[in-house]
Amino acid sequence: MGSIILRTLDRGEVTIGEPEWCLGHEGERVGYLADITHNGPATVLEFDGVELLSARISWAPFAKLQPEPYPVASVDELGSLEPGRLRELAAATALYAGDLYRLANEAERLRGYRS
Template identity: 40%
Template sequence: MDHPMPSAGRTITLPTLDYGDVTLTCPQWCTGHADHRPDTYRADIHHRGPDVVLAFHGAEIIAAGLSQSPFATIVTPGLGGPTVGASVSPPDRSLTPVDLYSLAVALDSYADQLRDLAEQLHALLVGGAR
């Protein structure tokens, strides 16, 4: 599915609690800052891309999207920061490309387990076993 994205080089100015008005350039994938509040600290400003969502029966199971906090001072992996990452929820962590591939492998394995469970359930229902 294609998502409309703003053009690269779009400059915005956001009010912050600690630095006043902060002007920054949004990356091409950033969907905007409509949810920005003026009582936000500069370090908490973040760019977000559109989410890739797995939903089932109207419930969101997992969502992931590009994320970057250009003024963050956090250097703890998994908590986001000035380097672009993939924000995944759950588990509410920022993932590297390697981590994201590992998550995809885990989801593939889980899908296999669900198919096995579906076959077991089908056999129980068809066979009348309890």
């Protein structure tokens, strides 16, 4: 883990640890120490140029409202997920993929052909 110096409104310049997976804080405007969040690269589910789901490793070590003593996965509107909950999301997504296949098969059946 390296370190970075950031200027905050409540603490002035602070030196904090920066994990190797963090994309950095270049040009980032930091309000308060509690606002500092480390973010890794996004894993994106995209179809026909439309982003359907995005997830990344995230860590807000100084957060007050939702403390994050350890890195979590940040998933779009779902927010921060612990590893077990992320696995549950992956399983639900896999089941949903099966539902989509069944729906495609039903649509083909109703149309009277198979591709």
